[in-house]
Amino acid sequence: MAERSPEDEATPNVSEVEVVDAATESEAVAAIEAPVHRGEPILQVRNLVKHFPLTQGIVIKRQIGAVKAVDGVSFDLHQGETLGIVGESGCGKSTVAKLLMTLEKATAGEVFYKGQDITKLSGRALKAVRRNIQMVFQDPYTSLNPRMTVGDIIGEPFDIHPEVAPKGDRRRKVQELLDVVGLNPEYINRYPHQFSGGQRQRIGIARGLALNPEVIICDEPVSALDVSVQAQVINLMEKLQDEFNLSYIFIAHDLSIVRHISDRVGVMYLGKMAEIGTDTQIYDHPTHPYTQALLSAVPVPDPEAREGRERIILTGDVPSPANPPSGCRFRTRCWKAQDKCATEEPLLAVPERFAGQDTPAAHESACHFAEEKDVVHAV
Amino acid sequence: MTILDMTADVPAPRDAGGPLLEVRDLHVEFHTRDGVAKAVNGVNYTVSAGETLAVLGESGSGKSVTAQAIMGILDMPPGRIPQGEIFFHGQDMLKMSGEERRKIRGRQIAMIFQDALSSLNPVLSVGYQLGEMFRVHQGLSKKEAKAKAIELMDRVRIPAARERVNDYPHQFSGGMRQRIMIAMALALEPDLIIADEPTTALDVTVQAQVMDLLAELQREYNMGLILITHDLGVVADVADKIAVMYAGRIVETAPVHELYKRPAHPYTKGLLDSIPRLDQKGQELYAIKGLPPNLTRIPTGCAFNPRCAMAQDICRTEIPALHPVTERDGGELVGRGSACHFWKETIHG
Numbered sequence A: 001m002a003e004r005s006p007e008d009e010a011t012p013n014v015s016e017v018e019v020v021d022a023a024t025e026s027e028a029v030a031a032i033e034a035p036v037h038r039g040e041p042i043l044q045v046r047n048l049v050k051h052f053p054l055t056q057g058i059v060i061k062r063q064i065g066a067v068k069a070v071d072g073v074s075f076d077l078h079q080g081e082t083l084g085i086v087g088e089s090g091c092g093k094s095t096v097a098k099l100l101m102t103l104e105k106a107t108a109g110e111v112f113y114k115g116q117d118i119t120k121l122s123g124r125a126l127k128a129v130r131r132n133i134q135m136v137f138q139d140p141y142t143s144l145n146p147r148m149t150v151g152d153i154i155g156e157p158f159d160i161h162p163e164v165a166p167k168g169d170r171r172r173k174v175q176e177l178l179d180v181v182g183l184n185p186e187y188i189n190r191y192p193h194q195f196s197g198g199q200r201q202r203i204g205i206a207r208g209l210a211l212n213p214e215v216i217i218c219d220e221p222v223s224a225l226d227v228s229v230q231a232q233v234i235n236l237m238e239k240l241q242d243e244f245n246l247s248y249i250f251i252a253h254d255l256s257i258v259r260h261i262s263d264r265v266g267v268m269y270l271g272k273m274a275e276i277g278t279d280t281q282i283y284d285h286p287t288h289p290y291t292q293a294l295l296s297a298v299p300v301p302d303p304e305a306r307e308g309r310e311r312i313i314l315t316g317d318v319p320s321p322a323n324p325p326s327g328c329r330f331r332t333r334c335w336k337a338q339d340k341c342a343t344e345e346p347l348l349a350v351p352e353r354f355a356g357q358d359t360p361a362a363h364e365s366a367c368h369f370a371e372e373k374d375v376v377h378a379v
Numbered sequence B: 001m002t003i004l005d006m007t008a009d010v011p012a013p014r015d016a017g018g019p020l021l022e023v024r025d026l027h028v029e030f031h032t033r034d035g036v037a038k039a040v041n042g043v044n045y046t047v048s049a050g051e052t053l054a055v056l057g058e059s060g061s062g063k064s065v066t067a068q069a070i071m072g073i074l075d076m077p078p079g080r081i082p083q084g085e086i087f088f089h090g091q092d093m094l095k096m097s098g099e100e101r102r103k104i105r106g107r108q109i110a111m112i113f114q115d116a117l118s119s120l121n122p123v124l125s126v127g128y129q130l131g132e133m134f135r136v137h138q139g140l141s142k143k144e145a146k147a148k149a150i151e152l153m154d155r156v157r158i159p160a161a162r163e164r165v166n167d168y169p170h171q172f173s174g175g176m177r178q179r180i181m182i183a184m185a186l187a188l189e190p191d192l193i194i195a196d197e198p199t200t201a202l203d204v205t206v207q208a209q210v211m212d213l214l215a216e217l218q219r220e221y222n223m224g225l226i227l228i229t230h231d232l233g234v235v236a237d238v239a240d241k242i243a244v245m246y247a248g249r250i251v252e253t254a255p256v257h258e259l260y261k262r263p264a265h266p267y268t269k270g271l272l273d274s275i276p277r278l279d280q281k282g283q284e285l286y287a288i289k290g291l292p293p294n295l296t297r298i299p300t301g302c303a304f305n306p307r308c309a310m311a312q313d314i315c316r317t318e319i320p321a322l323h324p325v326t327e328r329d330g331g332e333l334v335g336r337g338s339a340c341h342f343w344k345e346t347i348h349g
Helices: A027-033 A093-100 A123-130 A150-160 A167-180 A183-188 A197-209 A226-244 A255-261 A279-284 A289-297 A304-305 A341-343 B063-071 B098-104 B124-137 B144-155 B174-186 B204-221 B232-238 B256-261 B265-274 B313-317 B345-347
Strands: A039-058 A062-078 A082-086 A108-113 A132-135 A215-219 A247-251 A263-271 A272-278 B021-030 B035-047 B052-056 B079-088 B109-111 B192-196 B222-230 B241-246 B250-256 B321-328 B332-338
Touching: A039 A093, A062 A093, A062 A247, A062 A272, A082 A255, A093 A215, A093 A247, A108 B124, A108 B174, A123 A272, A132 A183, A132 A197, A150 A167, A150 A183, A150 A197, A167 A183, A167 A197, A167 A255, A183 B079, A183 B332, A197 A226, A226 A255, A226 B265, A247 A255, A255 A279, A263 A279, A263 A289, A272 A279, A272 A289, A304 B256, B021 B063, B035 B052, B035 B063, B035 B079, B035 B222, B035 B250, B052 B232, B063 B079, B063 B109, B063 B192, B063 B222, B063 B345, B079 B204, B109 B174, B124 B174, B144 B174, B174 B192, B204 B232, B222 B232, B232 B256, B241 B256, B241 B265, B250 B256, B250 B265, B321 B345, B332 B345
Parallel strands: A082 A247, A082 A263, A132 A215, A215 A247, B052 B222, B052 B241, B109 B192, B192 B222
Antiparallel strands: A039 A062, A039 A108, A263 A272, B021 B035, B021 B079, B241 B250, B250 B332, B321 B332
């Protein structure tokens, strides 16, 4: 953890993409297998868009609109870091996860993994990418097949990627993985229902680790767990990151946990990135009104700290992503909104007033009236 | 366990004249294939008018089962109440007939559930469902009931209530649906509301709106409120006093500020230490080792002893009573109790 200093603020969120031209599939696979240095971008997302069509009619289907789940999102994930993504339900954070996993096909935009656009890959190259990007799901009760033993669940990835573990070696490999995630290797023949929630999430993590991936996408990995077990799983994930040199995308709605585990944090609202920066920049120096409202609404288990904090209570609900507001999408709930916000969409960039200054407020924020406001600490 | 009467160390109620609800030595067990699961093992608490009691615990701690026993909606069998009394306005509800309890339910004690979508009937309009309370309990006509429903929707601040009264539950957002649940609970102006994880399914920004509304209405109607939750943060905002539950027992009680500042039970202390902070980046999180116990095989002695760093021999043999917690010099700490043999060491270090 020590070398991942949060003060390392020189890296911009979005860097130049070095596209690796691969004429043949083998070249693409070679590029995907090539090592990346710590701190270099491993995953670069550019203007990613996913629209789900809304149709009308049963026999003759007509498209009458689209749910704009993700509408132009760009960010970098660096090797060895944890990027947290926060936002309310419906903001598109889980859709981003599915797009990165190539479980959904992007409507537009690119996702570069080591310079290869994975939205355009197929065949062996796509398979190689999928081996390197794994996922840990939210609900350990439904993401494990109740009729398979733990050994079969963790070993199943080897059926698809037999090169990682030859057949005779699999049982030993699975037991090793169980040991790594802190479960007794003798449990290999047990079924998921014999485990508690926290133990099941460890099984899910072991399955994610099976193919030695480089990136793990964690979609709400601890939100279904009890408080006393959450800390165990979070500590395990941090330990594994150091041990296996992993990069995490950590999607969650619990802002305290995201701060704890993340090096950088992106705040999403209605399919767009509202603000992105290091954990200190976002939590201690937020400049986007939405981030400020979100942070101020977090219930803090310390009544005294609570009373000294300013609370911003947002009115209304998140608008429908099928019909987002014009201009800035947050303007319908924003207390700073002016005419400009309805007509002109604010871009995700370092606000002009902070540009070039050596202040933690100088990070990317998509607001016309970006202003620093501390809502986390008691005054 | 000796009954250390919690009524003695409860802060003075805002409304003089005895507690609204008093739970005494309540036990609930379930007969399952794996044996008898002891979900509640001697719970005592009181709630007065205008007071908010937060019951905090993890899944399986017995917090919801206690509430269901109070409400009278436990599935029996497999559930059984072998022991205990639940006094409401001074009368033991466990001795009442089904008909008598039915009259209390909804009218005097109402409940708000976690998941509003599955608690509302999807094929009936919300206006119809709200109006049902008045038609069934007060015998109002359809028209009068609808007018009352609109009034209630206004009370819980649903915009354009008149137009939305005929809408169906799926047409409302999660926060709005939870407001409708609150409206339904308030409909007959009950004396006591039990809210079981009322904001767990909601986003943080909406969570704050709903909690504020609930607290405000409670003050206005001077109701007693039992807030059941696993979220230490939510509790901090609205509760007057907290009871922490573990394996079917109350392990610690305290006024809300005191609990966070100086926990007197190792379990409470561990929970507080295991939550990451929003205002600073911490080091490695403290994690309570092990898992919550299986309720069919609760450890002997203190149920927390296998996970406790302070456990001694006495903890494995003797169930600790809820000791009154005092200052180091013996000064009284109003409303505080800890079911730990070593509470002194825990709170005073």
